[in-house]
Amino acid sequence: MKKQFITLLLLAPLLLSCTESEQQRRQFLHNNIAFAAAQVKRALAAIDSTGKVLNPVTLKDDGSVYYCGYSDWRSGFFPGSLWYLYELTGDTAFLARARRHTQAIEQAKALTWHHDVGFMVGCSFGNGLRLTGDTAYARVVVQAARSLSTRFRPAAGTIQSWDVTRGWQSERGWKCPVIVDNLMNLELLFEATRLSGDSTFYRIAVSHADRTLKEQFRPDGSCYHVVDYDPATGEVRSRQTAQGYADESVWSRGQAWAIYGYTVCYRETGNPAYLAQAIRTFEFMKNHPRMPADLIPYWDMSAPHIPNELRDVSTAACIASALYELCTLHIPQAEAYRTYADRIMASLASPAYRAALGSNGNFLLMHSVGSIPHGGEVDKPLNYADYYFIEALKRAKDPI
Numbered sequence: 001m002k003k004q005f006i007t008l009l010l011l012a013p014l015l016l017s018c019t020e021s022e023q024q025r026r027q028f029l030h031n032n033i034a035f036a037a038a039q040v041k042r043a044l045a046a047i048d049s050t051g052k053v054l055n056p057v058t059l060k061d062d063g064s065v066y067y068c069g070y071s072d073w074r075s076g077f078f079p080g081s082l083w084y085l086y087e088l089t090g091d092t093a094f095l096a097r098a099r100r101h102t103q104a105i106e107q108a109k110a111l112t113w114h115h116d117v118g119f120m121v122g123c124s125f126g127n128g129l130r131l132t133g134d135t136a137y138a139r140v141v142v143q144a145a146r147s148l149s150t151r152f153r154p155a156a157g158t159i160q161s162w163d164v165t166r167g168w169q170s171e172r173g174w175k176c177p178v179i180v181d182n183l184m185n186l187e188l189l190f191e192a193t194r195l196s197g198d199s200t201f202y203r204i205a206v207s208h209a210d211r212t213l214k215e216q217f218r219p220d221g222s223c224y225h226v227v228d229y230d231p232a233t234g235e236v237r238s239r240q241t242a243q244g245y246a247d248e249s250v251w252s253r254g255q256a257w258a259i260y261g262y263t264v265c266y267r268e269t270g271n272p273a274y275l276a277q278a279i280r281t282f283e284f285m286k287n288h289p290r291m292p293a294d295l296i297p298y299w300d301m302s303a304p305h306i307p308n309e310l311r312d313v314s315t316a317a318c319i320a321s322a323l324y325e326l327c328t329l330h331i332p333q334a335e336a337y338r339t340y341a342d343r344i345m346a347s348l349a350s351p352a353y354r355a356a357l358g359s360n361g362n363f364l365l366m367h368s369v370g371s372i373p374h375g376g377e378v379d380k381p382l383n384y385a386d387y388y389f390i391e392a393l394k395r396a397k398d399p400i
């Protein structure tokens with residue numbers, strides 16, 4: 001008894017400091033959730049003043065907010081943020097708004113001319129379904145999966161990302177471009193099989209994940225942005241970039257999509273090869289000699305003027321969210337990965353990256369990069385950076 005008492009006495013400072021740091025962690029999450037809720041309420045008030053149901057994406061060069069239509073690949077992120085804020089705060093004002101902004105992009109379910117319906121419908125209707133069980137949302141998810149499946153190219157075993165008959169994509173000589181981002185659309189297919197019982201969606205997702213695993217990665221664990229296939233023979237025609245600095249460079253957001261995407265694929269299938277790839281790509285980024293001390297990656301880790309290159313906050317937010325899920329998957333690195341994610345979140349929540357209330361067009365985070373080669377959203381807020389930041393807050397608060 002005496003011995004136990006002495007042990008307790010000796011451990012007391014340690015226990016006390018654990019409790020203290022747990023309290024700090026809770027306070028950090030509480031403060032950031034409160035900030036996110038307040039900032040998004042301002043964004044909603046600005047939308048209300050127009051009398052329309054607008055969908056904020058980023059800031060234009062003149063400082064005004066750019067709002068998108070349903071067919072923009074980023075149309076699901078703002079509705080998705082509203083669902084997460086409802087979940088995090090219990091404030092039913094967010095529920096009503098989440099429903100309205102989700103409904104406003106329903107047409108996305110029939111979109112077949114690009115691959116991003118997974119982002120669009122998954123973040124909006126998918127989260128709505130998760131939180132309300134609304135069967136109408138389930139129907140939208142399944143229809144969107146059907147639309148996405150029309151882009152499956154059996155010879156290549158992959159889903160074609162972009163059409164090559166329109167826009168700048170038509171100028172690259174591609175036949176069936178697949179971008180690493182496409183991994184993010186697979187969650188919708190897994191969900192659609194669960195909802196409909198039709199295993200076609202699951203099989204397409206696995207085929208795409210397997211071929212991407214084989215073709216899109218370098219021996220060091222980093223990934224190419226674009227792999228172009230011959231849709232007739234399934235052969236790889238080239239490995240290139242669209243949004244990175246160079247074909248052989250490390251476009252940071254692509255690495256984030258791969259880490260997040262294969263984490264989801266492992267969760268859905270239990271295939272350890274997917275988990276291994278998520279970890280390999282994350283370790284590559286974590287150990288990259290050019291990773292800044294605050295863990296907010298450069299837009300491309302091979303960009304020529306580092307350290308005088310822009311950071312990409314959207315990459316950091318996506319990696320943090322993926323890590324919070326990764327560390328629930330019974331991996332030996334769980335504690336280290338959680339600590340790494342916490343460090344990213346601390347940086348994102350600092351004044352260097354988190355906007356002041358009422359500034360930044362009412363977006364949460366500053367300093368993301370859309371696409372430098374296309375001159376789009378360079379050093380701007382982006383709704384997907386905000387979405388993954390809020391998702392990461394949720395996952396940090398209530399591990400999945």
Ligand code: GLY
Nearest residue numbers: 073181243253370
């Ligand atoms: N999926 C497009 C991007 O990451 O910019």
